[in-house]
Amino acid sequence: MLEIRGLIKRFGGLIAVAGLDLTINQGELVGLIGPNGAGKTTVFNLITGFLRPTSGKVIFEGKNVTGQKPHSIAEKGIGRTFQATSLFPYLTVLQSIIAACYLRPKIGFWEATLHTSSSHRKEELSLGRALEITKFVGLDSVKDIPAHSLPHGHKRILGIAIALAAEPKLLLLDEPITGMNAEEVSEAIAVIRRIWQRGTTILVIEHNMRAAMSLCQRLVVLNFGKKITEGSPEDVRKNKDVIQAYLGVEKHAA
Amino acid sequence: MTTATLAQSILNGLMAGWIYVLVALGLTLVLSIMGIVNLAHGEIYMFGAYGAYYFCVIAGLNFLLALVISTLLIGLLGIALERIFFRPFRHGEFLTTIIMATGLMLILQTTAVISFGGSPKVVITPFPGVITIAGVTLSWERLIIILVSIILVAALFYLIHRTKIGQAMVAVSQDLDAAALQGINIDHVSSVAMFLGCGLAAAAGALMGAIFGLSPTMGGFALMKGIAVIILGGLGSIPGAVIGGLILGLIDGIIPPLLSSHMASLVGFVAIILILLFRPRGIMGHESP
Amino acid sequence: MKVRSRRKLVKPISWSALIVFLFLIPLFITSPYQLHILIMAGIAIILASSVRLVVTSGLLSLAHGGMMAVGAYTSALLVMKLGLSSWAALVLAGVAAGVIALLVGYPFVRIKGVYFALVTVFLAEVIRLIIEQWRSLTGGSMGIINIPRPDPIVIPGLLNMDFASKVDFYYFMLVLVLLILSILYAIERSRTSLTWFSIAQADFLAESVGVNTARFQVLAFTIGCFFAGMAGAFYSQYIAAITPGAFGFFWSVYIVIYMIVGGMKSFAGPIIGALILTFIPESARVLKEFQPYVFAGALMLIIFFLPEGVVSLPQRLKKLVRERFSHA
Numbered sequence: 110m111l112e113i114r115g116l117i118k119r120f121g122g123l124i125a126v127a128g129l130d131l132t133i134n135q136g137e138l139v140g141l142i143g144p145n146g147a148g149k150t151t152v153f154n155l156i157t158g159f160l161r162p163t164s165g166k167v168i169f170e171g172k173n174v175t176g177q178k179p180h181s182i183a184e185k186g187i188g189r190t191f192q193a194t195s196l197f198p199y200l201t202v203l204q205s206i207i208a209a210c211y212l213r214p215k216i217g218f219w220e221a222t223l224h225t226s227s228s229h230r231k232e233e234l235s236l237g238r239a240l241e242i243t244k245f246v247g248l249d250s251v252k253d254i255p256a257h258s259l260p261h262g263h264k265r266i267l268g269i270a271i272a273l274a275a276e277p278k279l280l281l282l283d284e285p286i287t288g289m290n291a292e293e294v295s296e297a298i299a300v301i302r303r304i305w306q307r308g309t310t311i312l313v314i315e316h317n318m319r320a321a322m323s324l325c326q327r328l329v330v331l332n333f334g335k336k337i338t339e340g341s342p343e344d345v346r347k348n349k350d351v352i353q354a355y356l357g358v359e360k361h362a363a
Numbered sequence: 364m365t366t367a368t369l370a371q372s373i374l375n376g377l378m379a380g381w382i383y384v385l386v387a388l389g390l391t392l393v394l395s396i397m398g399i400v401n402l403a404h405g406e407i408y409m410f411g412a413y414g415a416y417y418f419c420v421i422a423g424l425n426f427l428l429a430l431v432i433s434t435l436l437i438g439l440l441g442i443a444l445e446r447i448f449f450r451p452f453r454h455g456e457f458l459t460t461i462i463m464a465t466g467l468m469l470i471l472q473t474t475a476v477i478s479f480g481g482s483p484k485v486v487i488t489p490f491p492g493v494i495t496i497a498g499v500t501l502s503w504e505r506l507i508i509i510l511v512s513i514i515l516v517a518a519l520f521y522l523i524h525r526t527k528i529g530q531a532m533v534a535v536s537q538d539l540d541a542a543a544l545q546g547i548n549i550d551h552v553s554s555v556a557m558f559l560g561c562g563l564a565a566a567a568g569a570l571m572g573a574i575f576g577l578s579p580t581m582g583g584f585a586l587m588k589g590i591a592v593i594i595l596g597g598l599g600s601i602p603g604a605v606i607g608g609l610i611l612g613l614i615d616g617i618i619p620p621l622l623s624s625h626m627a628s629l630v631g632f633v634a635i636i637l638i639l640l641f642r643p644r645g646i647m648g649h650e651s652p
Numbered sequence: 653m654k655v656r657s658r659r660k661l662v663k664p665i666s667w668s669a670l671i672v673f674l675f676l677i678p679l680f681i682t683s684p685y686q687l688h689i690l691i692m693a694g695i696a697i698i699l700a701s702s703v704r705l706v707v708t709s710g711l712l713s714l715a716h717g718g719m720m721a722v723g724a725y726t727s728a729l730l731v732m733k734l735g736l737s738s739w740a741a742l743v744l745a746g747v748a749a750g751v752i753a754l755l756v757g758y759p760f761v762r763i764k765g766v767y768f769a770l771v772t773v774f775l776a777e778v779i780r781l782i783i784e785q786w787r788s789l790t791g792g793s794m795g796i797i798n799i800p801r802p803d804p805i806v807i808p809g810l811l812n813m814d815f816a817s818k819v820d821f822y823y824f825m826l827v828l829v830l831l832i833l834s835i836l837y838a839i840e841r842s843r844t845s846l847t848w849f850s851i852a853q854a855d856f857l858a859e860s861v862g863v864n865t866a867r868f869q870v871l872a873f874t875i876g877c878f879f880a881g882m883a884g885a886f887y888s889q890y891i892a893a894i895t896p897g898a899f900g901f902f903w904s905v906y907i908v909i910y911m912i913v914g915g916m917k918s919f920a921g922p923i924i925g926a927l928i929l930t931f932i933p934e935s936a937r938v939l940k941e942f943q944p945y946v947f948a949g950a951l952m953l954i955i956f957f958l959p960e961g962v963v964s965l966p967q968r969l970k971k972l973v974r975e976r977f978s979h980a
Contacts, residue, residue, distance in 0.1 A: 157860065183862035191860075197853040208850040212862035218871065221842035222835075232843065275861040400766060402905065451956070457766065458712070458912050462955045465905050469948040477941055587777055587901065590770055598767050629785065632778050 110135040110310055111156070111187075111279055116165035118151055118334075125151040127334035129165070133279065138301075138311045140325035142318070142345075144354055148334040149314045150192050153281050157189050158182040169279070184212060188277025190268045192284050192314075198257035202248050202267055205256055206239040209274035213238075239274065246270045246300050262293030266300060273304065280304065282313045286320060298324055322346065330354070370499040372617045378505040380612020381512035382567050386585050387592035387604040388519060389563035395536040395599040396556040398457065399449055402464035404564055404589060405582025406471035411437050411565025412572030412581065413479055416486065419573075426489035426573060430511070434566045441561025442554045450553065475579040483578035490573075508570045515566055516605065519559065523601065528555055536599065595635045596646050603647035610634070674826055678819045687818040691890065693930040694825040695883050698832050700910035700922030702879035705836060707916060708845060709872035710852030711761065712769040717904035718776025719749040719877040723884025724894045725783060725790055728799045731889075738802040742885045749881025750874045752779075757870035776904055783896040795895030802889045821890050828886060832879055833923070839875070840919050848872055913954050915961025924962050 111133040118126040126148045133139055141149050154160040156167050158179040167175045174182050197205045214235065220228040243252045246266050251259060256267060265285060272280060285301065286294045298320060305311050315321040321328060322342040329339040332354040338345060345351055386408060393401045401407075414433030419426045448463045490504040523529035528551075534542040535552050543549055567585065588611065596607025611631050618627035638646060681687060699716055706713045723745035730741040760771055783790045790796065801815040802824065813820045839845055847868055850858040855865045888894050906929070914925020929947070936946035958964055 159856065159860075178864075179856070179859040180862050180864045183860055189860055191857070195854055195857045197850050197857065199853060200849065204846070205850075208846050208858070209861040211847055211850075211858070216843040218842075218844050221844045222839050224838065224842065228843065235843075271857065271861060394766070398766070400770070448952075456959065458908075458916070459955050459959060461905065462909055462912055462951055465902070465909060466948040466952040468902075469944045473941065473944040473948075583901070587773075590773055591777075594767075594770055594774055598770075628781050632774075632781065635774065 110170060112168040113156070114166045114168070116152070116155060116167065117163045118155055118160060119163045125334050126155065129336055131329060131336065133310060133312055135310050136308070138305045138324065138326050140321040140328045141312060141314045141331060142321050142328055143331035147331040149331055150283055153189060153283055153314065157187055157281065183275055186278035187281065188272040188275050189281040190272050190283050190285060194264045194268060196256040196264060196267055199255055201253050201255050203239055203243060203252040205267060206242050206270050206274050207235050209271040210235040210238055212275050242270050242273050245303065247296060262289045265289065266297060269300065277309060279310045279312065282311060284314050284316055286317060294320065367499050368620055370501065372620050373613070374501055374505050376613035376616020378508050379615050380609040381509050382571055383588045383592050383612050384516060384605050384608030385512055385563045385567035386589040387596070387608050388516065388601065389560035390589040391593050391599065391601065391604050392556050393560040396532055397449065397453070397553050399460045400464065401560070402461065402586065403468040403471055405586035406468050406475070407437060407441065407561045408564040408568035408585040409475060409579060409582040410471065411568035412577045413475065414565065415569030416484065416572060416577055419489065420486065430566060430569045433569050434562045437565035438558040438562035441557040445553060445557040450550070472579060479579055481579060483576050485576045486573060488574055504574050508574070511570060515563065528552070532556055591631070591635060595638055600647040606646055671830065678822055684818045687822050689930065689934050691818070691821055691825045693927050694829045695887055696910055696926035696930050697829055697923050698883040699880055699907045700914065700926040701833060701836050702876045703907050704911045704916060704922045705839065706872050706876035707911065708852060709848035709869045710855060711869055711873060712908065713772045713873060713876060714769050714904045714908060715772035715776040716880045716907045717899040717901065718779035719753070719880035720884035720887065721779055721783060721896065721899035722749045722752060723881030724888035724899070726881070727885030728796050728888045728894060729789065731800055738800070738889055742882055745885035746878040746882035749884070750878035753874040753877035754870065757873050758866060761866050761869040761873070773901060776901060780896045780900065793896060795893060797893040799888050799892045799894070801892070825886065832882070837919060909951060913951060913961055915963030917960060918963045921961050921963045928962060
């Protein structure tokens with residue numbers, strides 16, 4: 110479904126991504142892991158159009174989407190969340206999701222302004238979908254609360270809900286459970302599993318090793334902008350290079 | 364165009380350019396350090412002119428002395444204005460600062476009209492005479508304006524790169540929160556920025572006023588030029604303000620005798636539009652905040 | 653059943669009453685000077701409301717004065733040089749302003765934050781300069797005078813408006829304002845507006861769910877400038893004389909101030925702001941040269957006590973009252 114070939118991103122003298130080849134097949138739940146600064150979020154930004162690659166290709170469902178604008182990549186079916194909690198602060202949970210339902214159904218300017226019956230129908234459709242998503246992620250009880258006053262855990266789930274509203278075929282989750290307590294983590298993991306079981310292909314960046322191992326079928330390990338290995342969680346856990354990479358980080362931290 | 368006229372035009376252009384640089388530097392200091400578009404900047408420039416006029420013509424002091432006194436006083440006035448009009452709103456909405464700046468502009472301008480009268484004042488240049496180099500006549504007053512401006516800008520550069528307060532200002536302009544965490548006193552830095560910003564504008568006004576006369580509405584032109592320079596040279600960039608100011612000044616100096624003053628403005632604006640289309644950050648701009 | 657349907661009627665009835673009242677105003681306000689103030693307030697309302705539309709998409713435009721100038725000159729020239737009907741000129745003036753916004757929109761919206769506002773300042777200056785320099789077309793800094801009044805509206809037996817008196821202009825303004833506000837309100841209640849809000853609050857997030865933020869922002873800018881152009885056209889047909897200096901930078905700033913002081917977050921905000929800040933300087937006229945102090949003072953006091961604008965006054969009072977009484 111998603112194919113990355115030779116992806117390179119250079120910022121001046123700094124190489125953030127140093128030639129990445131990656132394949133994600135439809136229906137997979139893949140984890141992208143690696144120490145801090147390995148370039149994981151940069152890869153997300155490159156895939157979703159928020160950054161232009163220095164060279165390399167991103168191919169989605171057979172189409173070359175390298176370097177396109179984020180909104181057209183979203184239209185093609187790739188959704189994402191952001192590492193920093195990103196919301197529409199003054200919209201309520203429900204309003205946020207309705208707003209995020211922009212693509213499906215698309216309501217044109219004229220039909221919206223003239224408040225035609227077709228626009229009303231589409232509005233009802235959006236409302237229905239938004240309510241369904243709210244229930245699906247478990248935010249039903251807080252749907253009328255402005256996003257900025259939500260507790261942290263709910264905020265991150267809302268971020269996922271917003272991404273879901275665009276009905277992505279491939280969902281990129283950037284550290285979805287950061288800052289959550291144990292209870293919120295298990296709820297979030299349950300939500301992510303549900304999304305996956307519904308048929309959405311998922312690529313997760315996760316820092317929490319335990320969560321990544323238990324959630325993902327396959328792991329890809331990055332360090333210094335390069336893939337050092339990939340495979341099932343058991344294989345990766347035992348892999349010497351991976352242990353080195355993480356130990357190396359710990360050494361620096363010590 | 365003869366060599367003499369060309370030399371004159373370049374001289375005029377450099378003079379205008381350095382004045383634009385002073386005004387733009389003042390404006391960009393306040394903008395990048397305090398995040399405020401000081402719409403009253405033109406009025407500060409105007410008060411600088413009137414201040415120097417007062418100290419020189421009325422109180423009889425030497426012009427350069429009057430310039431220094433006026434600049435320092437207006438700089439101090441700027442600190443007071445910042446405390447009253449801008450600081451209470453620093454953590455609020457950006458748009459609120461536009462209101463305060465406009466209110467300040469109105470107050471300053473009205474005060475000027477009431478105190479100084481609405482009609483322009485003509486002055487006798489404090490630097491009469493010309494000097495002739497290689498058959499080209501250059502007026503002293505223009506040379507002195509350029510010289511004084513260069514000194515002021517050099518002093519500013521020194522301050523920014525070689526002093527602690529200068530480095531603090533750079534830090535605040537790049538990341539306010541990080542700077543605060545490092546222990547930099549934001550209030551202090553803001554006051555200094557305002558002092559410098561207003562001082563530069565006042566000096567520019569005094570210099571221009573000495574040659575071209577004063578009027579309470581002379582500030583509008585300065586504000587516009589300042590904004591144009593900032594856009595051309597790059598938002599948040601000090602070297603950019605210098606480059607942008609000189610470019611616009613030279614355009615305003617050279618094009619009018621060559622073609623017409625109409626074309627000067629147009630060339631200036633076309634240059635800016637082209638920059639914006641191909642490099643919205645300006646010639647030397649950073650990523651916008 | 654009867655109680656419920658009566659409740660539903662309260663709103664439309666009060667609005668209709670208000671509109672009828674507005675139409676009846678010239679019956680008891682007859683001084684031309686006072687009508688003039690009302691007409692100017694109407695122009696301010698159109699301008700402040702249309703700039704708010706732009707702001708809802710996350711952009712601050714300080715070019716509205718320049719757009720007004722475009723509208724004013726377009727209308728005057730279309731009527732005087734091409735003999736078009738003043739009504740067609742009114743709409744085409746808006747179109748002219750909108751087209752300019754569209755042309756510069758895409759490169760401009762790439763610039764973010766306060767710098768977009770600065771660039772719009774600059775755009776207005778360019779417009780002013782072009783008007784000043786293109787003497788053969790626009791009369792340069794001397795401007796255009798003797799702009800003809802709007803074409804008369806004659807319905808035999810019912811209506812004969814020749815726009816010789818301020819009363820006719822008042823009605824023209826009233827109908828124009830109500831029309832434009834209705835359109836703006838329809839847009840405000842539409843999905844487009846929600847999308848603009850999402851862009852204004854987190855543009856990258858909106859982009860990530862498929863919103864072409866650039867296109868939406870250009871749309872907002874274009875529509876806002878379209879109505880500013882129409883306001884300019886009305887102005888030129890009313891005042892009958894225009895100069896490039898009349899639409900200077902600070903007029904653009906005042907328009908934004910009307911919006912902020914009234915309250916940016918609500919639709920009614922710019923309307924209230926425009927009314928208050930048109931009436932205050934007029935009532936302070938007696939103070940002559942000290943009048944700007946009053947205006948400046950009013951501005952700053954309002955924004956100090958009510959940072960969210962005058963519209964937030966009822967909310968704030970309620971909060972104050974509640975806090976006072978909760979301690980009791």
